[in-house]
Amino acid sequence: ILNVEQSPQSLHVQEGDSTNFTCSFPSSNFYALHWYRWETAKSPEALFVMTLNGDEKKKGRISATLNTKEGYSYLYIKGSQPEDSATYLCALVKTDKLIFGTGTRLQVFP
Amino acid sequence: EAGVVQSPRYKIIEKKQPVAFWCNPISGHNTLYWYRQNLGQGPELLIRYENEEAVDDSQLPKDRFSAERLKGVDSTLKIQPAELGDSAVYLCASSLDHPGGYTFGSGTRLTVV
Numbered sequence: 353i354l355n356v357e358q359s360p361q362s363l364h365v366q367e368g369d370s371t372n373f374t375c376s377f378p379s380s381n382f383y384a385l386h387w388y389r390w391e392t393a394k395s396p397e398a399l400f401v402m403t404l405n406g407d408e409k410k411k412g413r414i415s416a417t418l419n420t421k422e423g424y425s426y427l428y429i430k431g432s433q434p435e436d437s438a439t440y441l442c443a444l445v446k447t448d449k450l451i452f453g454t455g456t457r458l459q460v461f462p
Numbered sequence: 463e464a465g466v467v468q469s470p471r472y473k474i475i476e477k478k479q480p481v482a483f484w485c486n487p488i489s490g491h492n493t494l495y496w497y498r499q500n501l502g503q504g505p506e507l508l509i510r511y512e513n514e515e516a517v518d519d520s521q522l523p524k525d526r527f528s529a530e531r532l533k534g535v536d537s538t539l540k541i542q543p544a545e546l547g548d549s550a551v552y553l554c555a556s557s558l559d560h561p562g563g564y565t566f567g568s569g570t571r572l573t574v575v
Binding site for chain 1: 465466471495497502503504505506507510517518553563564565566567568569
């Protein structure tokens with residue numbers, strides 16, 4: 353069984369703070385790693401698809417890195433805003449399904 | 463283009479009652495998935511369809527869960543009878559092929575009392 357772990361489980365930050373989360377996994381045998389943002393009562397929204405060791409992706413204030421050799425991916429948010437409040441999920445794409453981590457719940461206070 | 467549509471958004475039922483969820487994937491997406499997210503955990507795959515064929519239902523509790531995808535488009539997931547432990551968010555997703563880009567619905571939050 354492949355365990356995908358995320359930390360921290362939850363995070364509370366002030367508006368303007370920068371923050372980062374970790375997704376760790378024991379194996380590099382996967383097609384890709386996905387990051388999703390899931391706001392309450394909405395659909396999980398794809399943020400990044402990462403495939404190669406050393407990948408770095410950026411979308412506005414959010415960026416992510418992937419290290420398949422060490423088995424982790426980081427998601428960074430620069431200058432957090434209240435609208436960034438959501439659960440952030442990482443998932444490994446295996447041959448037949450996504451294997452999700454447990455998520456990091458971010459709350460940004462004004 | 464409309465995304466993946468799920469209904470209902472919320473459902474509260476008493477234990478031992480039946481319940482059904484519906485999913486309309488993105489037009490042209492051959493692959494459809496049902497995931498279940500229990501509280502405090504990540505979503506887990508219940509069943510994957512390629513067109514109308516269930517190609518992976520190994521995690522579907524077949525004693526009480528059933529699913530169908532008639533004509534390879536819409537899909538329904540049924541629980542009969544529901545148990546307290548079935549309370550969760552049921553997510554539907556679709557993709558053009560596997561492993562391709564996934565698009566998720568907004569989920570159905572089921573509460574069994």
